Amino acid sequence: MELLDYTAPATLDEALEALRATPGARPMGGGHRLILDMKRRARRIPLLVDLGRLDELRGVRRGPDGGLEIGSTTTIADLVADPLVRGSHAGGLLADAAAAMPDAQVRNRATVGGAVVAGADVAAALIALEAGLHLRSGGARSRRVSVERLLAGEGPAGDEVIVAVEIPATTAQGAYERLAEPAALSSLCGVAVGVTFRPGGAVGACRVAVCGGPGPARRVPALEDAAAAAPGNGAEPRLDGVFESDDVASGEYRAHLARVLTRRAVTRARDRDPA
Amino acid sequence: MRITLTVNGDRVEQDVPPNVLLVDLLRDTCDLTGAKVGCDTGQCGTCVVRLGDRSVKSCQMLAVQADGAEVTTVEGLSGDGELTPLQEALWEEHGAQCGFCVPGMVMSLTDLLEHDSAPDEQAIRAGIAGNLCRCTGYGAVVRAVQKAVKDKS
Ligand SMILES: Cc1cc2nc3c(=O)[nH]c(=O)nc-3n(C[C@@H](O)[C@@H](O)[C@H](O)COP(=O)(O)OP(=O)(O)OC[C@H]3O[C@@H](n4cnc5c(N)ncnc54)[C@H](O)[C@@H]3O)c2cc1C
Ligand code: FES
Ligand code: FES
Numbered sequence: 448m449e450l451l452d453y454t455a456p457a458t459l460d461e462a463l464e465a466l467r468a469t470p471g472a473r474p475m476g477g478g479h480r481l482i483l484d485m486k487r488r489a490r491r492i493p494l495l496v497d498l499g500r501l502d503e504l505r506g507v508r509r510g511p512d513g514g515l516e517i518g519s520t521t522t523i524a525d526l527v528a529d530p531l532v533r534g535s536h537a538g539g540l541l542a543d544a545a546a547a548m549p550d551a552q553v554r555n556r557a558t559v560g561g562a563v564v565a566g567a568d569v570a571a572a573l574i575a576l577e578a579g580l581h582l583r584s585g586g587a588r589s590r591r592v593s594v595e596r597l598l599a600g601e602g603p604a605g606d607e608v609i610v611a612v613e614i615p616a617t618t619a620q621g622a623y624e625r626l627a628e629p630a631a632l633s634s635l636c637g638v639a640v641g642v643t644f645r646p647g648g649a650v651g652a653c654r655v656a657v658c659g660g661p662g663p664a665r666r667v668p669a670l671e672d673a674a675a676a677a678p679g680n681g682a683e684p685r686l687d688g689v690f691e692s693d694d695v696a697s698g699e700y701r702a703h704l705a706r707v708l709t710r711r712a713v714t715r716a717r718d719r720d721p722a
Numbered sequence: 723m724r725i726t727l728t729v730n731g732d733r734v735e736q737d738v739p740p741n742v743l744l745v746d747l748l749r750d751t752c753d754l755t756g757a758k759v760g761c762d763t764g765q766c767g768t769c770v771v772r773l774g775d776r777s778v779k780s781c782q783m784l785a786v787q788a789d790g791a792e793v794t795t796v797e798g799l800s801g802d803g804e805l806t807p808l809q810e811a812l813w814e815e816h817g818a819q820c821g822f823c824v825p826g827m828v829m830s831l832t833d834l835l836e837h838d839s840a841p842d843e844q845a846i847r848a849g850i851a852g853n854l855c856r857c858t859g860y861g862a863v864v865r866a867v868q869k870a871v872k873d874k875s
Contacts, residue, residue, distance in 0.1 A: 453723065453740035453786050479782050483763060485741075495740065499787060524776070550852025552830065553764065555776040556783070 448485045455497040459504065459583065459608070462496050466606040467585030469494040474608050476520055476558030480565055498560070504610060507531050513616035519560030519609040523548060523569065526559055537576050537614050539719050540621025540639060544572035547625055549632050560609040566598050566663025568637050572623055574598070574656035574664055575639035579613045595656070598663040619643045619652070622715035624708040625659070628695050634659045635696050636704035640674065640712040644720050650675050650713060657705050660691045660698070670709045725789040729754070730798025738785045745769045745780035747788075748795055756796035756825040760854070767853030770826040771795045777833035779852070796825035799832065808832060808870045815866035819857040827853045831867055840871055 452469075456462040466472050472494035475481050484490050498504055504520040507529040515535060517526060527545045532538050547568035548554050562569035563580065573594045580597055583589045584607045594612070603609060625637035636659035643651040653674040658664040673684035683706060690701035726735045729752050736751055748754045748771065760768035762781050769781040772794040800806050805813065808831055818824045827850060834841055834849035841849060846867045850860065 448741045448743075450741040450784075453784065455786070455789070478784065478787065479764065482743075482782050482784065486762065495784075497787060549765070550767070550830075551833065551849065552767065552770055552777050552779045552852045553782075556778055 448482075449488060449491045450485055450495060451492070452494045453497065454494065455500045457500055459501055459610070462498060462501065463583060463585040463606070463608060465494065465496045466608070471605070472496055473605070474498050474560075476561035477522065477556035479553055479557045480561055498558075498608065504560075510613060510616075515614040515616075517559055517612040517614070519563075519611055520558045522555055523557050523559065523562060524551065524554040527554075535614075536617060536619060537621065539716075540572050540576065540623055540641070541569070543621075543623035543715075544568045544637075544639060547623070547627070547634055547637060559612055563594055563597070563609060563612065564602060567658050568623065568625065568634055568639075568664075570594060570598060571637055571639040571656040571658040571664035572621065573612060573614070574666055575621055575623075575641040575654045576614050576619075577617070577641065577654065579615070580609050581611045581613060582607045583610050584608065594664075595666055599665060617641070617643075619654070620716040620720045622712045622719065624712040624715065626704050626708065636660070636690070636701045636708060638670070638705055638708035638712050639664075640709065640716055642674070642713055642716045642720075644717060648717060648720075653713065655709055657690075659704075660696070660701055661693050662691060667705065670705060673706070674709055674713050723786050723789075725786055727788050727790060728792045730794055736785075740784060740786050742785045743781055744771070744783040744785045744788050744793070747785040748780065748793070754795045754797050757829075758822060758825065760822065760826075765852075765854065766823070767826040767830060767850075768823055770829040770853070772829060772833060775836070777830050794829075796828050799828070806832070807873060808835065808867070811866040811870035811873065812863065815862050815869055817858060817863045817866040823853060823855040823858075827855070827863060831863075835867070835870070840875070841867070843868070 475495050475497045498520050504518045506518050508516045510516040523545045527542045578594045619641040621641045623639045625634040628635045639656045641654040645651045655670040669684040686702035690698040692698040758768040760766035764782045771780045
């Protein structure tokens with residue numbers, strides 16, 4: 448495993464400075480992706496900047512506008528156990544998505560920031576929840592961008608650190624459904640929905656994000672329109688080219704799964720709806 | 723890099739290069755060979771140890787990440803030659819054949835029982851979702867945990 452140097456700064460400013468000073472340096476959350484990548488020699492990292500000692504980046508707080516502010520190094524296990532998260536509209540959806548991670552040991556180490564960058568199940572859930580990110584980099588630079596936009600683009604810059612994930616307060620209800628690939632247990636296709644229901648249970652607004660396959664988690668407007676159409680009223684959503692093929696599944700098969708899983712997720716969200 | 727950690731109650735101070743895995747530090751430097759490297763890719767769970775109060779896969783962690791931490795391996799669960807009630811139950815229910823997976827199973831299940839004193843079958847199975855066994859299978863392991871829970875209550 449190639450790793451030249453490691454540092455575990457005690458403050459965020461020191462971490463940002465270390466990332467700026469060494470080209471190619473990477474921030475590390477739990478390391479559950481990075482260490483695998485280094486073992487496979489998929490990357491050569493001159494300096495790992497471990498965010499694990501930054502208490503300021505860990506934990507869940509209530510944000511100023513009533514939403515949730517989740518520190519980026521909060522582990523997935525702590526996220527889904529947090530009383531603020533469990534008591535919010537995001538609790539059910541995040542618990543569903545976290546359960547897609549392979550086991551308790553991975554959830555005990557993998558962080559929310561790492562899960563955003565990984566762009567898989569938890570990232571899809573965050574997109575359905577309209578989550579935003581607060582990023583910082585050296586020289587006191589700071590920006591805000593949605594998870595959706597970050598993953599649609601290049602991801603964080605090399606010297607940028609995700610400080611927090613921000614979930615706005617809404618009344619939408621969420622749920623996540625997926626089909627796992629039997630050998631590796633990663634999601635062939637996963638669908639996260641955030642839905643508001645009208646009195647009587649009809650779908651009002653619906654956000655749908657999918658993951659699985661080569662690309663990162665993303666929104667799929669055609670599935671949103673189909674979910675919002677009255678039952679029996681909409682034609683099957685057209686998903687040509689939305690899903691890619693790889694050596695485990697064809698894009699067509701993933702598109703079929705996405706239609707089925709969206710219906711299941713909306714049903715599950717409806718069962719959770721308190722109204 | 724110089725790190726200091728507690729392993730099974732003993733203080734360990736050691737110079738380690740940053741690319742050394744926690745499991746290798748435990749096996750090669752501390753001579754604790756309970757945790758094993760089955761897959762090296764985070765899938766099999768033979769390397770599970772306790773870090774603080776949570777079980778982790780020590781093949782997916784750098785030793786330097788454990789600086790300052792308290793680590794417990796299967797050797798540290800009870801006194802020399804003694805078994806915990808969970809280990810006793812695994813013995814009685816034939817929860818081990820070759821035994822390669824057992825230290826990891828024991829560490830994952832110890833964590834489960836510490837956070838949930840009466841897990842149902844589904845919770846027990848979820849608790850060993852990250853542990854692969856190639857010979858015993860999982861039925862005997864599940865029965866052993868159920869026995870350990872029943873004996874305690
Ligand atoms: C065997 C195995 C199977 C897994 N299967 C799944 C699965 O099916 N689905 C799933 O979702 N996850 C799975 N995971 C978990 C893992 O791959 C990631 O999803 C996990 O969330 C990574 O989190 P981390 O904190 O360990 O990331 P790290 O490995 O620390 O980092 C991953 C990437 O994110 C960047 N990064 C991390 N934190 C920040 C931050 N705060 N700011 C900026 N950049 C950051 C790093 O630079 C790196 O590029 C699996 C892990 C293992 C070991
Ligand atoms: S050796 Fe760590 S999970 Fe297999
Ligand atoms: S007893 Fe042999 S691998 Fe489990």
